[in-house]
Amino acid sequence: MSDVGVIHVVPRDGWVVLRIDHPAARNALTDDLLQALADHAEAADRDPEVRAIVLAGSERVFASGADLRSLARRTAMAAMDGDRTRNWSRLRGLSTPTVAAVSGYCLGGGAELAMMCDVVVASPSLKLGLPETALGLLPGAGGTQMLPRAVGKAVAMDMVLTGRVLSADEALAMGVVSRVSEEGAWLELAEEVAATIASRSSVAQRLAKQAVRTAFETGLGAGVEAERALFTAAFSSDDATEGVAAFLDKRPPTWTHR
Numbered sequence: 001m002s003d004v005g006v007i008h009v010v011p012r013d014g015w016v017v018l019r020i021d022h023p024a025a026r027n028a029l030t031d032d033l034l035q036a037l038a039d040h041a042e043a044a045d046r047d048p049e050v051r052a053i054v055l056a057g058s059e060r061v062f063a064s065g066a067d068l069r070s071l072a073r074r075t076a077m078a079a080m081d082g083d084r085t086r087n088w089s090r091l092r093g094l095s096t097p098t099v100a101a102v103s104g105y106c107l108g109g110g111a112e113l114a115m116m117c118d119v120v121v122a123s124p125s126l127k128l129g130l131p132e133t134a135l136g137l138l139p140g141a142g143g144t145q146m147l148p149r150a151v152g153k154a155v156a157m158d159m160v161l162t163g164r165v166l167s168a169d170e171a172l173a174m175g176v177v178s179r180v181s182e183e184g185a186w187l188e189l190a191e192e193v194a195a196t197i198a199s200r201s202s203v204a205q206r207l208a209k210q211a212v213r214t215a216f217e218t219g220l221g222a223g224v225e226a227e228r229a230l231f232t233a234a235f236s237s238d239d240a241t242e243g244v245a246a247f248l249d250k251r252p253p254t255w256t257h258r
Contacts, residue, residue: 005033007040012191015052016044017101026064027057028117029083029109037088045096048257051198051205053094055117056101057110065108088141092116095206097197101190102126102177107165112141117152118209119193120177123169123186128176129165136142149216150175158249201239202257210236 005022020027020042028035037055044050051131057063091113100114103123109129114120123127130139132145138144139160149155158164171177181189197205207230214226234240238258246253 005030007033007036009040012194014049015054015191015194016047016050017054017056017187017194018044019056019192021030021058022065026105027061027110028064028179029113034084034087034109041094041098042090044171045094048135048202051200051202051257052189052194053098054101055098055113056187056190057103057106059108059125059184060104062100062102062104062106063110064105064114088112092142094201095209097205097209099190099194099197102128104185104228107131108139108143109141112139112143112146115146115176116142117176118212119123119179119190119197121179121181121186121190121193122171122177123181124168124183126168126177126180127165128171129163130160131163131165134163135217141148145178159193201237201243201253201255203237203239204243205236207231 005020005025005027008017008019008021010017010019019035020037022028022030022033040054041055044053059102089131097119098117100117101121102114104125104127106122106126108126108129108131111130114128130143132140132143139147144156144160147159149212152161153165155174158165166174166176168177169181172180179189179193211227211230215223218226226248229250239253239255243253243256
């Protein structure tokens with residue numbers, strides 16, 4: 001067990017699990033740990049054999065936010081444009097579909113990391129919140145932008161300004177998480193979701209991810225135009241030809257991911 005924390009990389013057939021392991025600090029996202037997570041995630045993103053990425057923590061805590069000791073030493077310029085900011089951008093920029101496997105406490109930067117993922121699978125023990133204003137700060141990795149898009153202004157303001165923590169059922173009802181598992185089955189369910197994603201054409205999956213993300217970054221007209229361009233790209237792929245042919249032939253498709 002490492003005093004500084006490690007990221008365990010667990011390869012699967014078509015996907016990979018990246019598991020945060022820093023129990024001494026409740027899986028706090030130290031600068032080194034965030035760097036390692038971004039490095040491993042980008043390596044998986046470049047690997048043509050990896051078609052989904054699962055981000056996980058432990059049963060008790062997914063991630064508890066930033067390491068406050070290193071935060072206390074950070075300058076304003078480092079907070080604005082330092083390595084940590086660039087590592088968050090690297091994680092947001094992944095093209096491979098991502099699945100968060102979230103159990104227990106998911107706070108601050110941990111909640112932001114989960115919300116960056118495309119699908120969020122939670123255990124019934126989930127406790128998700130953004131407590132930064134209790135420290136005289138505010139969320140700094142996109143939380144104030146991602147959360148209102150999921151829960152609306154009123155609940156987002158409640159969570160950010162009062163530190164309200166959502167349970168698993170509340171987070172599911174409000175759209176912060178995608179699915180809630182049975183007790184103890186959160187990682188198993190997340191891997192089932194990853195396996196389903198990985199079983200489909202990676203060309204279509206990456207383009208579909210890009211299209212959905214565009215919906216949150218543009219107006220409706222521009223988003224529809226972007227979707228049409230992405231659909232055309234998918235339509236011209238070898239996998240689209242195979243997928244249609246397999247459906248008509250009533251057989252499973254054989255993807256080449258091209």
